Amino acid sequence: GAVVSQHPSWVICKSGTSVKIECRSLDFQATTMFWYRQFPKQSLMLMATSNEGSKATYEQGVEKDKFLINHASLTLSTLTVTSAHPEDSSFYICSARDSSDTEAFFGQGTRLTVV
Amino acid sequence: GQNIDQPTEMTATEGAIVQINCTYQTSGFNGLFWYQQHAGEAPTFLSYNVLDGLEEKGRFSSFLSRSKGYSYLLLKELQMKDSASYLCAATDSNYQLIWGAGTKLIIKP
Numbered sequence: 001g002a003v004v005s006q007h008p009s010w011v012i013c014k015s016g017t018s019v020k021i022e023c024r025s026l027d028f029q030a031t032t033m034f035w036y037r038q039f040p041k042q043s044l045m046l047m048a049t050s051n052e053g054s055k056a057t058y059e060q061g062v063e064k065d066k067f068l069i070n071h072a073s074l075t076l077s078t079l080t081v082t083s084a085h086p087e088d089s090s091f092y093i094c095s096a097r098d099s100s101d102t103e104a105f106f107g108q109g110t111r112l113t114v115v
Numbered sequence: 116g117q118n119i120d121q122p123t124e125m126t127a128t129e130g131a132i133v134q135i136n137c138t139y140q141t142s143g144f145n146g147l148f149w150y151q152q153h154a155g156e157a158p159t160f161l162s163y164n165v166l167d168g169l170e171e172k173g174r175f176s177s178f179l180s181r182s183k184g185y186s187y188l189l190l191k192e193l194q195m196k197d198s199a200s201y202l203c204a205a206t207d208s209n210y211q212l213i214w215g216a217g218t219k220l221i222i223k224p
Contacts, residue, residue: 006157034212043202043216044158093157103148104212106157 002028004096006107013084013114021079021110023094029074030096034104035067038091050077084114117141119215121203126221127193135188135201135218143208149177149188150202152217158202161188190220198222 003026013019023033032051036044048064050056050071058064068080077096081088091111095104120138127133139147146165150158164170164179164186176189188201200217207213 044214046212046214049211091155103160103163105160106150109157111155 002026002096002098002105004030004094004105004107006094006110008110009108010111011113013112015085015114016083018080018082019084019112021081021092021094021112023077023079023096023107025075025096025098025105028096028098030077031074031098033071033077033094033096035069035077035079036093036095038093038109040091044093047079081112084112086114088112089114117205117207117213119203119205119213121201121215121218123216124219124221126223127190129193129195129222129224131193132189132191133193133220135190135203135220137186137188137203137215139184139186139203139205139213139215141205141207141213144181144184145206145208145210147177147179147186147206148204148212149175149186150204152200152202154199161201193222195222195224 005024007022035047038044046059047062048056048058050069052071052074056069071077093109094107097104118140148163149161152158162177169178174191179186200219202217203215204212
């Protein structure tokens with residue numbers, strides 16, 4: 001299957017700082033990328049959907065000024081958690097698909113801990 | 116509203132067969148996915164069904180009935196490494212993925 005690389009795998013940051021998470025599709029063009037958040041023992045929660053070259057569509061309740069998403073190319077999307085707080089600590093996962101009727105491939109996930 | 120239902124947890128014995136059911140209600144329907152997720156890892160793709168019927172892929176098979184809004188994932192010859200959460204996700208008319216909460220499968224020796 002296609003490969004999606006997410007970096008970093010884990011990060012610890014101080015409260016108030018910003019963290020950037022990268023998601024790259026290595027062998028296909030990701031027209032759409034998704035960002036999810038997952039709390040322990042819970043399902044994936046979609047945060048936003050981004051299409052290359054356009055603004056991300058955020059799900060209800062997700063602060064777009066806090067979770068900045070950039071999808072500048074067909075192979076790269078970034079999620080920046082701004083002014084992180086301990087409650088932002090979570091597992092963040094990206095996924096990408098090259099068209100609407102194919103499966104989504106997931107990155108490895110990023111475990112963020114804000115101290 | 117849109118909703119996916121699947122059991123929270125199931126237990127099975129190594130070497131046996133287990134069926135994980137999923138029912139969905141979505142605004143339009145464009146296919147159903149099954150993913151496997153081991154603890155602390157991202158989900159990995161298992162299957163995608165668009166048409167009614169059974170699709171077999173090695174030890175794993177997935178079934179879909181569009182008229183009943185129902186799917187199941189069948190795992191045969193269970194191995195300890197199959198212990199994981201299995202996520203059902205349906206795509207709606209906008210091709211958005213609607214996720215179930217996942218079924219935690221526990222395999223016992």
